[in-house]
Structures are given as C-alpha cells and as structure tokens.
Amino acid sequence: MYANDGFRELQRPECLHLLASAPVGRIVHTRHALPAVLPVNFSLDGDGAVVLRTSASSELVRAIDGAVVAFEADEMDAATRAGWSVVVTGAASVVTDAAEHERLTRSGPRSWVPAPREVFVRIEPELVTGRELVGGTLRPAAARWP
Amino acid sequence: MYANDGFRELQRPECLHLLASAPVGRIVHTRHALPAVLPVNFSLDGDGAVVLRTSASSELVRAIDGAVVAFEADEMDAATRAGWSVVVTGAASVVTDAAEHERLTRSGPRSWVPAPREVFVRIEPELVTGRELVGGTLRPAAARWP
Numbered sequence: 001m002y003a004n005d006g007f008r009e010l011q012r013p014e015c016l017h018l019l020a021s022a023p024v025g026r027i028v029h030t031r032h033a034l035p036a037v038l039p040v041n042f043s044l045d046g047d048g049a050v051v052l053r054t055s056a057s058s059e060l061v062r063a064i065d066g067a068v069v070a071f072e073a074d075e076m077d078a079a080t081r082a083g084w085s086v087v088v089t090g091a092a093s094v095v096t097d098a099a100e101h102e103r104l105t106r107s108g109p110r111s112w113v114p115a116p117r118e119v120f121v122r123i124e125p126e127l128v129t130g131r132e133l134v135g136g137t138l139r140p141a142a143a144r145w146p
Numbered sequence: 147m148y149a150n151d152g153f154r155e156l157q158r159p160e161c162l163h164l165l166a167s168a169p170v171g172r173i174v175h176t177r178h179a180l181p182a183v184l185p186v187n188f189s190l191d192g193d194g195a196v197v198l199r200t201s202a203s204s205e206l207v208r209a210i211d212g213a214v215v216a217f218e219a220d221e222m223d224a225a226t227r228a229g230w231s232v233v234v235t236g237a238a239s240v241v242t243d244a245a246e247h248e249r250l251t252r253s254g255p256r257s258w259v260p261a262p263r264e265v266f267v268r269i270e271p272e273l274v275t276g277r278e279l280v281g282g283t284l285r286p287a288a289a290r291w292p
Contacts, residue, residue, distance in 0.1 A: 007259070023224030028174050028181045034273075035174045035216040037183065039231045041224065070181040078169030078187065081258045085185045112227045112279065113153070127180075133258065 010130030012048075015086040018130065020044050022073035022086075027052065027060070027123075029069045029092075036063070042071070043109040048125035050088050051108050055115030064092040064121065071123050076133075084132045090124035156276030158194075161232040164276065166190050168219035168232075173198065173206070173269075175215045175238075182209070188217070189255040194271035196234050197254050201261030210238040210267065217269050228280045236272035240265050 010018070019025070028037045038060060043051050050071045054060055069092045076083035095101050104120045111118060156164070165171070174183045184206060189197050196217045200206055215238045222229035241247050250266045257264060 024220075024222045024229075026172065026183065026218065026220070028183045030181070034214060034235055035176070035181070037172065037174045037216050037218040037233060039218075039220045039222055039229070068180060070183050072172065072183040072185075074170075074172070074185045076170045076185055083170075083185070087183060089180055 007131035007133050010084065010086070010132055012128045015088075015128045015130035016044065016048050016125075018075075018084055019050075019073055019086045019088070022075065025050070025071050025073035027064065027069055027071050027092075029064050029067060031059075031063050041109055041112055043107075045108075045122070048088070048128065049090075050123040050125070051104060052121045052123070053104075053109045053111050053118055054121065056117040056119045058115075061094060061119060061121065065094045067092055069123060082134045084130060086128070086130035088123060088125050088128050090126035092121055092123045095120040095122055153277035153279050156230065156232065156278055158274045161234075161274045161276035162190065162194050162271075164221075164230055165196075165219050165232045165234070168221065171196070171217050171219035173210065173215055173217055173238075175210045175213060177205075177209050187255055187258055189253075191254075191268070194234070194274065195236075196269040196271070197250060198267045198269070199250075199255045199257050199264055200267065202263040202265045203261075207240060207265060207267065211240050213238055215269060222279075230276060230278045232274070232276035234269060234271050234274050236270035238267055238269045240267055 023041060024039050025042050026037050026039050040052050045051050071088045074083060074085035095104060101120060108120055170185050171188050172183050172185050186198050191197050217234045220229060220231035247266060254266055
C-alpha cells in the first residue's frame with residue numbers, strides 16, 4: 001500500500017471479500033531475474049490462501065514453487081475512475097500432500113486449459129492489502145462495508 | 147512467455163495494438179525486496195513506450211525510477227475462457243527533459259487522482275510479449291490479425 005496517493009486502504013476482510021468475487025488474478029514473480037506477471041484463474045481457500053491449478057510441467061510452477069510471490073486482482077472502470085485492487089503476498093508452494101490434492105480436486109479451481117498432469121499451487125496470505133478509488137476521489141470514511 | 151501452456155504467442159505489433167486498447171494496466175516492480183503490483187492508467191507513446199503520470203512525491207516513483215519493471219494489461223472473460231495479456235518489460239525512468247515533459251502534458255495520460263506536482267514515467271519497450279487464449283483452447287493459426 002502506498003500512502004497518500006489518493007486511494008482508500010482496505011482492511012483484510014474487505015480484501016478477501018473482493019478477491020473472492022474476481023474470476024481472474026495475476027501472479028507476479030521473478031523469471032530469469034526479471035519481473036514477470038501472468039493472468040490466471042484461481043480460487044480462495046478457507047484461510048484466504050490463493051489456489052492455482054496448472055500443468056505439473058509448466059514453467060510457472062518451476063518459477064514460483066518455494067518463492068515469495070504477489071497475487072493481484074482488480075476491477076477498474078476507466079469511465080468512472082472507480083475501482084479496487086487487492087494484493088496477496090506470500091510463499092507459493094506446490095501442494096504435495098495427497099489428501100490435500102484430493103480435496104482441491106473437488107473444491108479448488110478448474111483449469112482453463114486442462115493438462116494431462118496437473119498440480120495445485122498455494123499462495124499463503126501472509127500479507128493482504130487493498131485499495132479503493134471511487135470516482136477519482138477518496139471514498140468517504142462512511143463505508144458500505146460491514 | 148511460457149512455452150507449451152496452451153496459449154498462442156502474440157507478436158510485437160499485435161501486442162502494442164491490444165495494449166493501446168486497454169484503459170488500465172499494472173506496474174510490476176519490487177518494493178522492500180518483495181514483488182509488488184499496482185494498477186494505473188497509462189498511455190502508449192509513439193515508440194511503444196508505456197507512459198504513466200503520477201505525483202512527483204509518490205512512493206511508486208521512488209520504487210521504480212531507474213529500475214527494470216514489467217507493465218501488464220489484459221482482457222480476460224471467465225465465461226468464455228478467452229482473452230489476451232500483454233507485458234512490456236524495460237527500464238522505468240522519470241521524464242526530466244522539460245520539452246518532453248511539456249509534450250507529454252499535452253499528449254500523455256491524464257491523472258485519475260491529480261496531485262499538485264506530477265511527473266511522467268516512461269517504461270522502455272525493451273521486451274514486448276503477449277499471449278492469447280480463445281475459448282480455453284489454442285486459437286487456430288489462421289488469425290484475424292493483419
């Protein structure tokens with residue numbers, strides 16, 4: 001979160017609520033020592049962890065397994081200059097536990113491009129931040145949020 | 147670009163054409179040694195450089211001036227599992243030349259949250275990559291693209 005830039009900071013429960021409504025997010029990591037970003041579909045696990053499903057042999061898995069990554073989702077409307085953005089930052093790891101893999105096969109995200117052998121990747125919600133902009137000005141403190 | 151992940155790779159002219167149609171992108175950088183990502187509005191300069199406009203005193207400027215960053219825009223439709231994503235990777239730098247600043251004041255992006263003193267940041271289009279997914283399957287080589 002950048003201070004004093006005209007956005008309202010969102011609290012963790014608001015962030016996770018908004019994140020749950022987003023069909024697609026973007027995984028931000030390092031690839032060949034350069035910043036890299038890739039849109040993916042995902043699901044939120046009960047504890048707020050972001051779960052991705054991808055080919056076991058994908059370069060993405062090799063790039064992020066064991067690394068700290070950021071996962072971002074947003075909804076921005078250029079016409080009204082309003083929207084929100086949420087970022088989850090934490091360690092990414094391939095789910096290796098068989099029972100957990102089985103559980104995610106039932107309840108986790110579906111692949112957009114199914115592969116022969118797929119794995120789930122969990123991103124721990126160590127840091128959850130978000131910001132909201134309403135109409136190009138600060139949203140009043142009186143919020144719609146319970 | 148990740149190979150063999152079910153997406154069609156886009157060429158640089160296609161990438162810049164799609165990027166020009168996007169109202170918002172995301173700047174991917176490093177902040178406090180962690181991956182960071184922030185949605186921003188932008189414009190494309192004639193040479194394909196991404197131009198942002200922000201407060202001169204913003205933390206974003208301090209974080210990215212002189213650094214290699216990635217800038218991503220996408221359009222993804224979860225219902226049809228179709229969409230595209232484009233990433234520009236290159237050095238970011240604050241525009242310090244007065245004539246160039248003046249030119250961008252006329253032709254560059256507008257601030258969503260105007261600040262008293264604003265600067266333009268250019269991201270050089272050193273690496274421009276993109277991918278397209280159509281209906282969850284590979285788009286045929288026969289393309290709509292001239």
